[in-house]
Amino acid sequence: MTSDTLPVLPPKRLEEQPFGTAYVYPYDSQHGVSISMPNWKSMIDYFEESDQWRDDHIEWCYPRFFVNRPIRKLAQAAFERLTIANDGSMACLLFPTVTFARDCARYIAKEHPEVTVEIVQFRSPGDRNESVARVLSFAGFAMAVFPNEVKRSAMMFWSYVGGGLTTRHASFAIDYLDYLEATSSNKRIEIVPPKPVSSLSTPSWVLDVDATAMHVRSTIAKLSTPESPSLPAITAEHVALYPTGMSAITHASEAIQAVAATSTVVAFGWIYDETIHNLKNGPWEKFIGYKRGTEQDLQDLTRRLRAGERIGALFCEVPSNVFLSVMPLQRLRALADEYQFVIACDDTVNGFINLDLMPYVDVMLTSLTKIFSGASDVTGGSLIVNPASRHYSALQSALQARYETSIVFPLDVQALQRNSRHVRWRAQRCNANALAVARMLHDHPLVERLNYPFYDESLAVYHSLMRQPKEGGQSEGAVAAGYGMVMSVVFRNAAIAQQFYDTLNMPKGSSFGTNFTIAVPFALLVHYFNRPQVAAHGLPEHIIRISVGLEDVEDIKAAIQEALAKCDGKKGRPGARGVKLGETKL
Template sequence: MVRFGLGEPIPPDTAHAVSVSLPTWESNVAYEEGEAWVVSKMRSGYPRFFIHKSIDAFANHLVATFGRDGQSKAMLFPTRQVASRCLSFVKSRSAPDLQVCLTAIHLVLDTSNASATALRKFSPAISAVLCSHEIFPYAKQYWQHTGDGVSSRRAEFCHGLFKDGLLILDEPPEGSTSQSPDPKPCKGPRRYQRPLSLDGTAASPLPPPTTGRPDHAYTGVHSAREAEESLRFVEERFGRNLDISFVEPAKSAIKRRIAGAVTVDFDIQPFTPPDMSSNMRGITNLREDDVYLFPCGMNAIYNAHRFLLGARGSMKSINFGFPYVDTLKILQKFGPGCVFYGHASETDLDDLQKRLEDGEKFLALFCEFPGNPLLTCPNLVRIRSLADQYDFAVVVDETIGTFANVNVIQYADIVVSSLTKIFSGDCNVMGGSAVLNPNSRYYVDLKAVADKEFEDTYWAEDVIFMERNSRDFASRIDRINANAEAICRTLIGSPLVKNVYYPRHNPSRPNYDACKRPTGGYGGLLSVTFHRREHAIAFYNAIGTAKGPSLGTNFTLTSPYVLLAHYQELDWAAKLGVDPDLIRISVGLEETSALETMFRDALDVAGALTSQRN
């Protein structure tokens, strides 16, 4: 039985954990309500909803150093292009009188410092959008929806460089007319002004330390010594997880695993990438450069949409199936909008076909396979046929199914995935991917746009962790599939349970089976609803698994998913057949018998409520 305290990171004692413990039903509700007894104890959180303390600390330092009167908040991004997109998004949605203090700054390596030489290949740059407290929610919307923000490891590393004087201001703040490195105060509307101890003066970066600390080697001696020590500096900053020379081969290894190609251990040098013509996806002409890596799964979806808009022009898209919250937001807010079909049913496809026959044009159809949290599978065979006939692209999110279980690229123009989930498994690093189908009718145009627009913002440390975590990806799948089947049997056998949602037991199973690999299973995610709400609450409070957001972890993780993902729209979710009291279970690698006992015990606790009333 696993017990984590409220607000503790999951996994425990993990500086960059992806999940956080919300061990009771009441704590989940209180988190959504912003109650202090929960929020004050949060040491971690899902990275696109919770600003990591390392990111927050660096943002606050930048505001204190460069912020002008009226600027109290900062959102951090990996490049100036990303920050510029954030500025445009905020300006399109906020009141003009709030925008007077909206600026961006860009920090780059001080290349005049010999200690920075060894760092150039990692491009440890940071851009920050500085703004008032009132306008910050719009910047946070952009950050959450797009996944374009910096990772906590990048923020931690770059903050250290900034403190040591190696990361410096590249130019006057974007949007400022001052050519001075000390921007003039931005007063803004009087009602939004606040006092600042720095009075709007941009302080100089801290000088290199003069004391002999073992983790920083800036002693000002001759260049050979500095070069040697700067290399040691990089190794120590990266925690000696892997020699820094392996970062590019690590990216190659990750891409090849995503492509389903067998790859050798890249630690053996020199690394010679094997041929990719034989792969689990069954596409002989798939190349490594058809796979794009992103800092998180939502960023892969956001950029797939951007690439399609660039390749095909401005048209509405289709969100097919009950959506992961930010997928729908991306399609609604970044472009001309979308048509939403919430059930992913044949009836929905009939309606879509009628629209197409009437002459409506669409950019692309976005869907998950299976969907989250009802594990419904859209009819990809029919969707592909409609796409070919009526000229729209198909983007399939295979995060839940995984290419080890299903082969969806045969029906898709782009396949996206959150590597944060089962591909990593360890719940300590984010990542995302997009695979362009080389046989797509849009491939040439998509490739041209992607090659022009793509920025590799996947931070080197995150790459290292992802590569290591994913080495045993394929071998974990079979165990997780089997455990999920066992938990389904346990839940289905209980009279307290109303529905169990799992691809094998779903009415849409034929759609899953049409894509299922011969050796694949039905995945590690399932959901359960109860006849009575008090049974759902009692079950959740009693279950001995880890309890928090995210999925695809190597350990079983339980969550009242609808409460967390759709708390402000529970009625809307219910109208689409998604029970507000649904509990989602991401199944891990534990011993099957231990999991069965754990779930039976929680059902017994819930069932005792009925006995007590009788």
């Protein structure tokens, strides 16, 4: 530990907060990406209550799950510029580019072909001087306007694609809204013309936009470069930034399908629900899913390929969220080389640090919201095309054909740069803390199963992929690799899980990879409306994901032990809601 790492190190363990507030550390941020869900009932209320209830009770929420207040404030102001009455009949979503807004319209049209979605663009007027135009260009945004009755479909796009306007963008744009020119696909909409302006003060960050983005891309490149000197180093030109990790995944899927020889995609192993949705509902014609990525699954995939079936791409997570198992990447790579398909790997749980995955994948996808940032106050995603891939040129061309730098707001990139300064040190400390917590939980009598790489059946594969820094390697400033900060706990029964969660006095809510320890009932958060289906594949409703942070490890363990001590292993508290292990709730 050094003096410059102290600002990201919580002086004491963070405690639970009221529902709907944000967990952020360091505290000086005005933006949050993790909603507090302090008890089991609050998890259920989040999904069962009305939209208006959520709007009234939530200060901050994970941005893909919810439209946060700064964005709603800008949307209302934009409606006033468009002279659209606030009578509840119309709704809108805001995006950084017209492309995202049009994609939203097409998504809505799949379920509601009878509905017309209006696309409105707020942009810098063409007659402004260069300095004014530059400031206003960053304030610009697009909106999709639609009848309120199709809002559910629009919100599905917002959640699954992850391209919505960020709160920093909205907070900046609202100060310049009256100076922006607006154009609409509906010529009947009356638009208030922009106010004239001859000069604007230029925020200091505007001068550093390109340098800041280059710094973040270069940092990611250094972290992801393979250890072997025989493989090409990753450079900033191989890295593209996106507003969220899911946005990076969506764009990768589209680009890979555009150049693939066949339109069949495979999801191998447990993969985040939104990724599966995008693969099934994106440009691919056929989807093949292997839920757990077992040896039997690998044999079945091999059999298909040898029988003549061809696939264009295979998507996987390493380690998987939430089972924390590791796919046999070396064997998958051998199949990909033989049958010429693309491997796209989401390494968000790994966060670049512990595993050397680049030698085995063609495309690396990462949510920068997690360990790369750590502060829980900004979203971001990255996409790396491996320069050693035989598909490199085709994939890069397909990605660049659609890429727009304006999809990522500069102040979000600035936050990523600031937050990522100590990512190696943070990862190493979290590795050590998490291993200590896992050892404490592994043989606990109330725990049915602990999912953590150190205790997983795939440990040998994990070890074969671990970074091994040695003299002459390419990675800069490498630290000792570990087993990550994320684990999940399946308790003996649902009542114990609920008692544990309700009494645990630490941050509880969405996200992981944070500077602070945070827990959440994963199946409720991610699979609330398809819990019976995922339970059939071994994901019970009462699984608790724990992301271990930077706090003093004895303080973390004490909080968990205190919650465990309050659990009754023989019977649950009266009125406990949930299901027993193995049951399916109907």
